[in-house]
Amino acid sequence: xxxxxxxxxxxAAATALAELRAIAPLVHCLTNxxxxxxxxxxxxxxxxxxxxxVAEEEAGDFAALASALLVxxxxxxxxxxxxxxxxxxxxxxxxxxxxxxxxxxxxLAWRTAFCRELLAFSPAVIRGNxxxxxxxxxxxxxxxxxxxxxxxxxALEAARALARQCGALVVVTGATDYLVDAxxxxxxxxxxxxxxxxxxxxxxxxxxxxxxxxCGAVRLDAVAAVCALMKLAGxxxxxxxxxxxxxxxxxxxxxxxxxxxxxxxxxxx
Amino acid sequence: xxxxxxxxxxxAAATALAELRAIAPLVHCLTNxxxxxxxxxxxxxxxxxxxxxVAEEEAGDFAALASALLVxxxxxxxxxxxxxxxxxxxxxxxxxxxxxxxxxxxxLAWRTAFCRELLAFSPAVIRGNxxxxxxxxxxxxxxxxxxxxxxxxxALEAARALARQCGALVVVTGATDYLVDAxxxxxxxxxxxxxxxxxxxxxxxxxxxxxxxxCGAVRLDAVAAVCALMKLAGxxxxxxxxxxxxxxxxxxxxxxxxxxxxxxxxxxx
Amino acid sequence: xxxxxxxxxxxAAATALAELRAIAPLVHCLTNxxxxxxxxxxxxxxxxxxxxxVAEEEAGDFAALASALLVxxxxxxxxxxxxxxxxxxxxxxxxxxxxxxxxxxxxLAWRTAFCRELLAFSPAVIRGNxxxxxxxxxxxxxxxxxxxxxxxxxALEAARALARQCGALVVVTGATDYLVDAxxxxxxxxxxxxxxxxxxxxxxxxxxxxxxxxCGAVRLDAVAAVCALMKLAGxxxxxxxxxxxxxxxxxxxxxxxxxxxxxxxxxxx
Numbered sequence: 001x002x003x004x005x006x007x008x009x010x011x012a013a014a015t016a017l018a019e020l021r022a023i024a025p026l027v028h029c030l031t032n033x034x035x036x037x038x039x040x041x042x043x044x045x046x047x048x049x050x051x052x053x054v055a056e057e058e059a060g061d062f063a064a065l066a067s068a069l070l071v072x073x074x075x076x077x078x079x080x081x082x083x084x085x086x087x088x089x090x091x092x093x094x095x096x097x098x099x100x101x102x103x104x105x106x107x108l109a110w111r112t113a114f115c116r117e118l119l120a121f122s123p124a125v126i127r128g129n130x131x132x133x134x135x136x137x138x139x140x141x142x143x144x145x146x147x148x149x150x151x152x153x154x155a156l157e158a159a160r161a162l163a164r165q166c167g168a169l170v171v172v173t174g175a176t177d178y179l180v181d182a183x184x185x186x187x188x189x190x191x192x193x194x195x196x197x198x199x200x201x202x203x204x205x206x207x208x209x210x211x212x213x214x215c216g217a218v219r220l221d222a223v224a225a226v227c228a229l230m231k232l233a234g235x236x237x238x239x240x241x242x243x244x245x246x247x248x249x250x251x252x253x254x255x256x257x258x259x260x261x262x263x264x265x266x267x268x269x
Numbered sequence: 270x271x272x273x274x275x276x277x278x279x280x281a282a283a284t285a286l287a288e289l290r291a292i293a294p295l296v297h298c299l300t301n302x303x304x305x306x307x308x309x310x311x312x313x314x315x316x317x318x319x320x321x322x323v324a325e326e327e328a329g330d331f332a333a334l335a336s337a338l339l340v341x342x343x344x345x346x347x348x349x350x351x352x353x354x355x356x357x358x359x360x361x362x363x364x365x366x367x368x369x370x371x372x373x374x375x376x377l378a379w380r381t382a383f384c385r386e387l388l389a390f391s392p393a394v395i396r397g398n399x400x401x402x403x404x405x406x407x408x409x410x411x412x413x414x415x416x417x418x419x420x421x422x423x424a425l426e427a428a429r430a431l432a433r434q435c436g437a438l439v440v441v442t443g444a445t446d447y448l449v450d451a452x453x454x455x456x457x458x459x460x461x462x463x464x465x466x467x468x469x470x471x472x473x474x475x476x477x478x479x480x481x482x483x484c485g486a487v488r489l490d491a492v493a494a495v496c497a498l499m500k501l502a503g504x505x506x507x508x509x510x511x512x513x514x515x516x517x518x519x520x521x522x523x524x525x526x527x528x529x530x531x532x533x534x535x536x537x538x
Numbered sequence: 539x540x541x542x543x544x545x546x547x548x549x550a551a552a553t554a555l556a557e558l559r560a561i562a563p564l565v566h567c568l569t570n571x572x573x574x575x576x577x578x579x580x581x582x583x584x585x586x587x588x589x590x591x592v593a594e595e596e597a598g599d600f601a602a603l604a605s606a607l608l609v610x611x612x613x614x615x616x617x618x619x620x621x622x623x624x625x626x627x628x629x630x631x632x633x634x635x636x637x638x639x640x641x642x643x644x645x646l647a648w649r650t651a652f653c654r655e656l657l658a659f660s661p662a663v664i665r666g667n668x669x670x671x672x673x674x675x676x677x678x679x680x681x682x683x684x685x686x687x688x689x690x691x692x693a694l695e696a697a698r699a700l701a702r703q704c705g706a707l708v709v710v711t712g713a714t715d716y717l718v719d720a721x722x723x724x725x726x727x728x729x730x731x732x733x734x735x736x737x738x739x740x741x742x743x744x745x746x747x748x749x750x751x752x753c754g755a756v757r758l759d760a761v762a763a764v765c766a767l768m769k770l771a772g773x774x775x776x777x778x779x780x781x782x783x784x785x786x787x788x789x790x791x792x793x794x795x796x797x798x799x800x801x802x803x804x805x806x807x
Binding site for chain 1: 302305306309310313314319320321322323324325326327330331348517518519520521522523524525526
């Protein structure tokens with residue numbers, strides 16, 4: 001059974017993006033080493049303020065004062081797991097919203113157990129591809145590393161189960177991004193296959209989702225705003241580039257120069 | 270005595286590149302933190318699938334299921350050494366081919382001993398500059414960190430000794446890249462000095478060599494293919510850029526858009 | 539009381555930049571994981587030779603043979619702190635000049651204590667934003683992660699106190715960069731706000747400052763040269779780009795192609 005997904009509210013998303021840029025939320029990123037530079041540049045381009053504070057000794061203090069926290073397990077190791085536990089615990093206590101990106105969960109047992117452990121600390125949002133969301137919800141893992149082997153709509157039931165289980169908004173990204181909570185699902189179609197040819201676009205989107213959670217706007221609209229922002233920036237960058245190198249450059253340019261009203265224009269018929 | 274080097278078979282290389290792109294081998298990279306992002310983007314551009322799984326807890330499992338494994342010691346530390354031992358051990362057992370990039374071996378004793386220890390696990394290919402290959406083979410180290418102080422042809426005898434010692438194909442890169450096994454040596458001339466002005470082009474080539482080992486084609490032709498691909502992409506990118514920043518962008522574009530037949534056209538008279 | 543700052547000597551800086559490029563100093567970078575790739579590419583573009591040797595087992599040996607050492611605590615953790623202690627100790631013994639970049643000191647207690655501990659090993663230069671320099675000198679921390687909440691001239695007194703305390707040249711960067719020692723202060727005005735929209739431009743400047751310390755020229759002129767180089771490259775890149783992605787690319791191009799005489803032309807009226 002496939003859930004019916006409504007369209008997202010593009011005008012509310014445009015308003016939320018303008019608010020995010022005005023607030024410039026400070027996003028504490030505990031993310032993987034492959035994408036840390038790109039993630040910081042994506043956050044800066046979109047108008048947020050990145051900070052990577054990685055030590056167990058400091059991660060809790062910083063999570064408590066940040067606007068939002070990102071936990072991405074792409075290159076999880078033991079010291080980082082300890083820092084993540086400290087950060088997520090402090091975020092829960094301080095009321096800092098946090099986002100889980102369960103990279104390659106399902107394909108690897110150790111990180112799968114770790115991510116399930118973290119679910120007890122009530123992430124505000126979980127953002128993954130279909131394979132990761134299905135695996136995190138308890139289904140059979142089908143991923144091959146970071147790539148999903150399933151379409152995003154195949155994960156809608158798993159996303160709803162996960163949303164009910166931990167009270168989070170679950171974002172399943174793909175050709176259509178779905179924002180799924182216990183009651184409803186909203187879809188954002190668009191983007192470009194080029195986004196798969198640059199490493200870290202999904203990871204960077206999770207960081208933008210954290211920024212969205214840390215800017216005080218209506219969460220659903222703000223999360224939809226950053227998903228739409230990445231898709232529209234990708235569409236425009238694909239037109240302005242001739243390969244994966246110039247696409248990544250143009251993507252950052254578009255993230256930095258798109259007007260928030262462009263979201264409404266792109267998705268309101 | 271300098272070994273006579275034959276020309277490589279550019280038509281066979283073109284065929285091998287087409288096969289690599291069709292197969293999209295999954296390359297498990299245990300590489301240095303400076304180049305992990307660039308390496309992932311080079312692999313994606315060339316048509317392979319990168320995955321960086323770094324923890325000792327997961328590296329063995331992932332090496333067993335990957336198409337190929339890369340071990341690059343550029344920023345070696347104790348936790349990474351443990352993960353590399355686990356990955357190389359699992360790769361040997363599972364039959365996953367693996368590639369050693371002995372960054373700065375010779376200049377630093379700790380990593381030199383570590384790389385020599387790993388040779389017992391039969392790498393499929395060793396890829397380094399002349400200083401590194403000479404030092405790994407037991408000669409006096411002459412490197413200054415990551416830069417070679419010798420031309421690639423000065424390392425041909427050392428490369429052959431290393432190839433005989435551990436049964437690997439040894440690739441010595443420079444203005445001419447040499448592919449050396451126990452019986453023969455093949456040369457690929459070309460490229461551009463610009464490749465030295467961007468960090469990680471050699472490291473990324475080692476990742477492409479791993480991809481070449483993981484795609485089931487004839488190994489010598491596939492390794493020659495990725496060496497030629499990097500040289501030709503560099504040559505074209507140098508013409509399309511005005512400094513090291515735009516060169517790196519153009520290099521990724523060329524890696525993503527070059528036709529495999531272009532290799533044959535460039536090197537077949 | 540604000541210190542009066544003199545103009546820097548732009549002709550001497552131009553000469554020092556030419557010397558740096560002729561010498562190509564080998565810079566050992568112990569820096570944060572977010573900016574390691576960008577830092578290496580900035581050093582290469584400017585004509586220096588980067589090397590990131592991170593393990594406690596090797597950091598001391600390498601610091602002793604490098605031209606200069608950079609210590610940047612942006613993503614400090616315990617293993618890196620141990621490597622930094624080894625490197626700074628060996629640098630002091632060997633006479634290798636070293637540079638401290640106290641990222642986010644003041645905002646976080648653990649790294650603040652660590653940086654104060656390192657001051658005993660006589661850094662040649664300390665490079666930070668106003669918040670960091672004020673906090674390192676013992677004032678109340680006002681930073682929000684990596685961003686300064688104060689203008690660079692607000693830190694001139696703190697910089698002088700720090701210079702007197704540890705015998706270092708203190709560089710406070712901002713819209714005007716100040717080079718402060720126990721006796722004098724020199725200012726370099728210019729640059730572009732775009733430099734704040736790309737992660738790591740300050741960190742990379744600290745690496746260039748290390749290169750400046752490692753090239754044997756008059757230190758004050760050489761440090762002024764790299765500060766001016768980053769400002770002028772930023773100004774030109776801002777004109778040649780349309781967003782933060784293309785700005786970063788153009789910045790590397792300008793660092794690689796600017797003539798040293800351009801510094802004199804830009805700042806000598």
